[in-house]
Amino acid sequence: MRAKTHTPGRTVRKTGRRHPLATIALIAIGLGLTGGAYAAFNTSTASAEPAAASQQSVDQGKKIFMSNCATCHGLSASGTANGPSLIGVGAAAVDFQVGTGRMPMAMNGPQAQQKPVQFTGSDISALADYVASLAPGPGIPNASLLDTTQGNAANGGELFRTNCAMCHNVAGAGGALTEGKFAPALSGVSAQHIYEAMVTGPQNMPVFNDSNISPSGKRDIITYLKYIEKNPSPGGFALGDLGPVAEGLFLWIFGLGSIVALTVWITAKSN
Amino acid sequence: MSTTTAAPRAAKKGGFTAAAANYLEDRTSMSAAVREFGRKIFPDHWSFLLGEVALYSFIVILLSGTFLTFFFQASQASVIYDGSFVPLKGVEMSSAMSSTLNISFDIRGGLLMRQVHHWAALLFVASIGLHMLRIYFTGAFRKPRELNWVIGFVLFILAMAEGFTGYSLPDDLLSGNGLRIIDGLIKGIPLVGTWISFLLFGGEFPGTAIVGRLYTLHILLLPALVLAMIALHLLFVVVHKHTQYAGPGRTQENVIGYPVLPVYAAKAGGFFFIVFGVVVLMASFFTINPIWNYGPYDPSPVSAGTQPDWYIGFADGALRLIPPGWEFVWLNHTWSFNILTPLIVIGVFIVLVMFYPFIESWITGDRREHHILDRPRNAPTRTAIGAAGVTFYAGLWAAASSDLIATHFMLTIEGVIHAIQAIVVLGPFVAFFIAKRVCLALQKKDRSIALHGYESGRIVRLPGGEYIEVHERLDEYERWRLVSFESYQPLMLRPNSRGKITVGQRVRAGISRWFFEDRIAPVTMRELEEGHGHH
Numbered sequence: 001m002r003a004k005t006h007t008p009g010r011t012v013r014k015t016g017r018r019h020p021l022a023t024i025a026l027i028a029i030g031l032g033l034t035g036g037a038y039a040a041f042n043t044s045t046a047s048a049e050p051a052a053a054s055q056q057s058v059d060q061g062k063k064i065f066m067s068n069c070a071t072c073h074g075l076s077a078s079g080t081a082n083g084p085s086l087i088g089v090g091a092a093a094v095d096f097q098v099g100t101g102r103m104p105m106a107m108n109g110p111q112a113q114q115k116p117v118q119f120t121g122s123d124i125s126a127l128a129d130y131v132a133s134l135a136p137g138p139g140i141p142n143a144s145l146l147d148t149t150q151g152n153a154a155n156g157g158e159l160f161r162t163n164c165a166m167c168h169n170v171a172g173a174g175g176a177l178t179e180g181k182f183a184p185a186l187s188g189v190s191a192q193h194i195y196e197a198m199v200t201g202p203q204n205m206p207v208f209n210d211s212n213i214s215p216s217g218k219r220d221i222i223t224y225l226k227y228i229e230k231n232p233s234p235g236g237f238a239l240g241d242l243g244p245v246a247e248g249l250f251l252w253i254f255g256l257g258s259i260v261a262l263t264v265w266i267t268a269k270s271n
Numbered sequence: 272m273s274t275t276t277a278a279p280r281a282a283k284k285g286g287f288t289a290a291a292a293n294y295l296e297d298r299t300s301m302s303a304a305v306r307e308f309g310r311k312i313f314p315d316h317w318s319f320l321l322g323e324v325a326l327y328s329f330i331v332i333l334l335s336g337t338f339l340t341f342f343f344q345a346s347q348a349s350v351i352y353d354g355s356f357v358p359l360k361g362v363e364m365s366s367a368m369s370s371t372l373n374i375s376f377d378i379r380g381g382l383l384m385r386q387v388h389h390w391a392a393l394l395f396v397a398s399i400g401l402h403m404l405r406i407y408f409t410g411a412f413r414k415p416r417e418l419n420w421v422i423g424f425v426l427f428i429l430a431m432a433e434g435f436t437g438y439s440l441p442d443d444l445l446s447g448n449g450l451r452i453i454d455g456l457i458k459g460i461p462l463v464g465t466w467i468s469f470l471l472f473g474g475e476f477p478g479t480a481i482v483g484r485l486y487t488l489h490i491l492l493l494p495a496l497v498l499a500m501i502a503l504h505l506l507f508v509v510v511h512k513h514t515q516y517a518g519p520g521r522t523q524e525n526v527i528g529y530p531v532l533p534v535y536a537a538k539a540g541g542f543f544f545i546v547f548g549v550v551v552l553m554a555s556f557f558t559i560n561p562i563w564n565y566g567p568y569d570p571s572p573v574s575a576g577t578q579p580d581w582y583i584g585f586a587d588g589a590l591r592l593i594p595p596g597w598e599f600v601w602l603n604h605t606w607s608f609n610i611l612t613p614l615i616v617i618g619v620f621i622v623l624v625m626f627y628p629f630i631e632s633w634i635t636g637d638r639r640e641h642h643i644l645d646r647p648r649n650a651p652t653r654t655a656i657g658a659a660g661v662t663f664y665a666g667l668w669a670a671a672s673s674d675l676i677a678t679h680f681m682l683t684i685e686g687v688i689h690a691i692q693a694i695v696v697l698g699p700f701v702a703f704f705i706a707k708r709v710c711l712a713l714q715k716k717d718r719s720i721a722l723h724g725y726e727s728g729r730i731v732r733l734p735g736g737e738y739i740e741v742h743e744r745l746d747e748y749e750r751w752r753l754v755s756f757e758s759y760q761p762l763m764l765r766p767n768s769r770g771k772i773t774v775g776q777r778v779r780a781g782i783s784r785w786f787f788e789d790r791i792a793p794v795t796m797r798e799l800e801e802g803h804g805h806h
Contacts, residue, residue, distance in 0.1 A: 110683070153358040161444060161566050165574040170444065171564040175575025176674035180683035183575065227358050228564070234356075234376065235386055235558030243445065245672040247559050248581025251393040255553055256401065259324055259394075262545055263317040266538065 054129075061130025064123055068104050077134055089200065090137020091128035096196035098124045100189070110180035111203050138199040145215050146191040151223025159213060160221050167205070171241035172225055177204055187229045191222045309532030314515040318405045323539060324398035326501065327546040328391045335388040336490070342378055344370040345486035347442065347479040356563050364442070364567030367482045371441040371562055386554035392437060393559075394550060396430045396582040403427060407627070407657050410645035411514045414638065417628035419507040424625045426500045429493060431582050436489040438560075438580055442482050445560075447568030448577045451476065452587070459610030477570060516644050517755045519748045523642045578671055588670030589613035592692050617667075624660065634782050636762050648717070649756040651710035652786045658706035659699035666695035707789065714791035720745065721753040721794045754794045761787045 065077065072083030079085030083105070086093070097103040101115040119127070128140065144150070161170060169175045172186035181204050186194070198218050201207035213221070232238070239246040296302050313319070347365040354360075354369065355376045374381035403423060406412055412420035439446040454476045458464040473480030512526050521527050529535045553559075565574070579587050590613055597609040623630070631653065632638070647654040669676070670691045677684040724742035732738050745753070762783040766772050 154360050154362050157358045157566060158362060161569075161572045161574070165444075165572055167575055169576045170566065170574040171561070173576065174678060176677040176684045178684060180677070180681075180686075182678050224358055233558040233561055234563070235382055235561060236556045238558050238561070241561075241564065242675060243576050244560075244578045244580045245576070245584075245675050247557075248393065248584065250557060251390065251553075251581065252397055255390065255394055255549065256324075256397050259398070259546060259549055260317070260321075260401075262549070263320040263324070263542075266542060266545075267315050267317045267320070 057126045057129040058133045059130075060123075061126035061128070061133075064119070064127055065130055068118075069127075072105065077131060086131050086134070088135040088137045089131060091125075091132040091140050092138040092196040093200040093202075094128040094131045095124060095140050096193055096200055096202060098127060099196075100193055102202070111182070114184070138196075141192060141195040141199075141215075145219055146195060146222060147219070148191065148223040148226045151216075151219040153220070153224045153227045155217070156220030156222070156224030156227075159217050160224055163208065163213060164221070169241070169243075171228060171238075173241040186225055189225075191226065194222050194225060195219075305532075308509070309530060309536075311509060311512075311531045311535075312526045312528045313513050313531065313535045314526055314528035316516060318409075319513065320542065321398055321402040321405055323542060324546055325395055325402055326505075327543045328395040328398060328550065329497065329501070330543070331391040331547055331550050332388060332395060333494070335384045335391065338380075338384045339374060339388055340490060342370060342374045342381065343367070343440070343486075345440065345483045347477075347482050352567075359563060359566065362567060365482065367440060367442040368562070368567045371443075375563065383551075383554055386557075386559050387550055388437075389559045390553045390557075391550045392434050393581060394546075396427070396434055399423070399427045399430055400582075404657070404661070408647040408654060409514070409516075410641065410650055410653065412628040413641040414628075414632065415511055415640050416507070416514075417632070419504060419511070420628050421625055422500055422504050422507070426497065426504065428621070429497050429500065433489065433493045433497065434580055434582055436485040436493065438583075439485050440482060440489060441560075441562045442568050443562040444565040444568050444572060444574060445562070445577060446565075447477065447570070448573055449579050449583075450481065451570070452579075452590070456590075456610055456614065459607035460614075461604060461606065461611075477568065512642065514642050514644050517646075517752055519751050521643060523640065526642075576674060581668070584671035585664055585667035586613065586617060588667040588673075588691075589617055591670045591673055592667070592688065592695060594692075620660075620663070633779065634762075634786050635759055636783070637759070643755075645756065648710040648713040651707045651714070651789065654710050655703040655707035659703040662698040662702040663695060666691055666698055670695070711789060711791055717753045718791060718794055721750050722798060750799075754799075756793050758790060758792045759787050 065073075066075065069077075069083075069086075072080060073086050074080045074083075077086040094103075097112075098119055099117060101117045102112040104118065105112045106115055107113075117124075125140075131137075132139065160172075164172075167175055167177065167183035168186055169183075174185035175183050177183060183205070189197075195218055197205060198208040198213065198221070199210075208218070233241075239250055344366045346367060349363055350366045350369050352359050352362050352364055352369045352372060354373050356372055359372065371385070374385055376382070406420065406423070435449075439450050454468055454472065457468045457471065460467065468476065471481070471484075472478040473484075513528070515521050515526055515528070518527070529538075578584065590610070593609045593612060595609075597612065598605060598607045600606070645653075647657075670688070673687045673691065674684055676682065677687045724744040727741045727743040729741040730738055731741055762780050764772055764776060764780045767776070
């Protein structure tokens with residue numbers, strides 16, 4: 001997932017060597033390769049699945065699923081017109097979607113919004129167990145993968161800037177996507193949910209499987225995010241980490257505003 | 272007025288100051304200059320201090336910038352960062368970036384100085400902008416000050432150049448992306464673009480030369496030009512004398528206010544510290560340009576919310592507003608009208624603003640000197656043109672933050688872009704119309720107040736049974752403010768010496784008619800006297 005920098009002015013010439021069909025052939029080969037690799041990666045993540053959950057929990061999960069989720073995701077979780085199939089999405093996806101309050105989805109907007117979490121911890125893990133029992137998928141990360149004391153913030157920062165900043169902003173302040181969708185701000189998201197977001201790729205976010213960013217790389221990213229969350233900006237109030245726009249607005253409204261007020265004061269005093 | 276020049280007499284008394292003054296006078300004969308300058312009068316109005324804000328922020332920039340040069344290394348040689356900011360430890364970066372991080376984290380007072388420098392830079396350009404608006408809307412650019420308007424505008428452009436070169440020096444991700452956009456802009460110029468880009472960057476972008484080159488521009492050439500322009504600008508202010516608002520006793524021949532020495536100089540000195548203080552306060556409490564978040568420049572990542580500093584925003588916004596598909600191949604060349612259009616439109620805009628004084632005087636045919644400022648309402652068409660220009664600029668500027676507008680107001684980014692496209696194209700016309708109507712309405716109000724006084728809200732019943740509202744008359748001073756402006760007539764079409772009316776004259780007369788056709792004539796003496804008759 002490397003972002004390409006677009007060069008607006010780059011010239012593309014159509015010479016004989018760059019025949020349009022050559023491009024199509026290349027794309028086809030590329031797609032084939034990526035597809036194959038994707039399948040391979042997917043199984044490799046799936047194999048990291050922790051040991052199967054108890055049957056009791058699965059049954060419990062199924063019950064909750066039937067009454068809360070089946071309307072959209074179908075009675076066998078294989079999807080309906082209102083929601084995608086959940087077969088193979090794994091426990092991580094359920095834990096993330098339900099644990100951040102995105103599911104059950106409330107309204108049809110550009111993207112599922114976060115709401116107050118609807119279920120208790122044990123209900124969520126029952127749901128996760130149920131969905132995981134349908135087909136292998138990414139599992140809930142174990143605690144050592146979330147331990148920020150073992151992570152390397154500098155490496156995490158690098159990985160974050162290369163893989164995530166184009167959507168989430170360098171400081172994790174969030175950013176706009178097309179058609180009203182957006183990448184949310186990342187402060188206050190738990191380490192577990194960050195990890196799960198990476199392995200399941202909710203909605204418009206791509207999946208970062210283990211060969212893309214290794215589990216320890218993911219831990220580094222979490223370490224970095226937690227570092228900037230815990231350590232306030234060394235320069236004072238961060239103005240929302242929104243960069244030059246926030247700085248410019250602040251300068252015009254408060255900086256120049258207060259100076260203009262002072263000029264009025266100075267010239268008024270003398271009269 | 273002879274504060275520093277009473278030297279001969281005082282010297283006998285032997286005071287140190289007097290002796291020093293005497294010493295200086297004997298060697299420089301500066302007393303005449305000091306006396307002359309000390310007697311210069313500056314009128315007092317808050318809006319006259321905006322230019323000073325720019326001057327003082329420039330001084331703050333010079334001071335803090337000098338500090339920064341002690342520690343900054345303008346080199347793109349690669350180093351491994353080993354300073355005290357943990358999340359970048361061990362990361363490979365240029366020494367420009369690493370020295371900027373060291374200034375921020377390992378040099379005492381460094382971060383404060385960086386932030387002072389950057390906030391002062393934002394303030395510098397902003398105050399120039401506001402100052403220019405003041406000059407424009409009060410018509411202070413009219414003869415004899417047209418050249419000083421041009422100099423001031425050049426200063427505005429130089430200030431933006433200073434800002435942009437400085438913003439790019441730390442070689443962080445954000446500014447690197449900014450440079451990448453500039454590189455794209457340059458490469459979009461047909462035929463020569465790629466050559467210029469290679470020349471500028473010393474090879475393929477980003478290369479290893481650009482930071483050093485920008486540094487030379489940033490600390491040597493541009494500041495020298497800014498200083499020279501400031502000197503010229505202020506010299507002209509002294510030569511032309513300051514303008515003033517209309518008021519009792521104020522004429523085209525005099526200036527009413529305080530002498531430079533001692534009143535004005537003391538005030539100005541105090542004001543310098545106020546500006547400095549506000550900048551330092553901002554720098555102490557509010558982060559600016561947190562390069563430690565952005566990380567070192569690397570051509571592959573781009574962050575969401577990548578924006579330039581505010582004063583370059585209009586250019587970024589112009590690029591964002593171009594609809595897709597304006598780039599095509601023709602004659603075996605790519606024509607990037609997505610880039611050329613904003614370049615051309617902004618270029619034309621800049622030229623129009625820069626030469627506006629000459630354009631206006633050509634339209635009005637007014638060749639007289641003006642030292643009394645216009646109230647914006649009394650020059651409705653000029654004010655309306657200004658409002659249109661401001662709307663256009665503000666639209667471009669807002670477009671640079673289209674993504675943040677979208678996320679913060681829960682809108683779609685496409686919707687925001689389309690709305691701003693409409694504002695940039697149609698907004699100026701709407702603004703022109705509204706501003707002109709508002710000005711004319713205000714003039715009408717002034718006129719009726721000058722003639723009939725204020726409505727006092729007191730209703731009186733006359734013996735005949737008629738009800739009237741008593742109008743409170745203005746005193747002479749207040750009335751003067753309302754009636755003392757000039758009214759222009761559209762230029763008449765007159766045959767030239769050879770008895771012909773040229774096309775140029777027709778165009779000129781046409782524009783002049785458009786400029787002046789709607790106008791409210793100032794109250795005349797006659798009308799005033801007649802006015803006295805009523806109520």
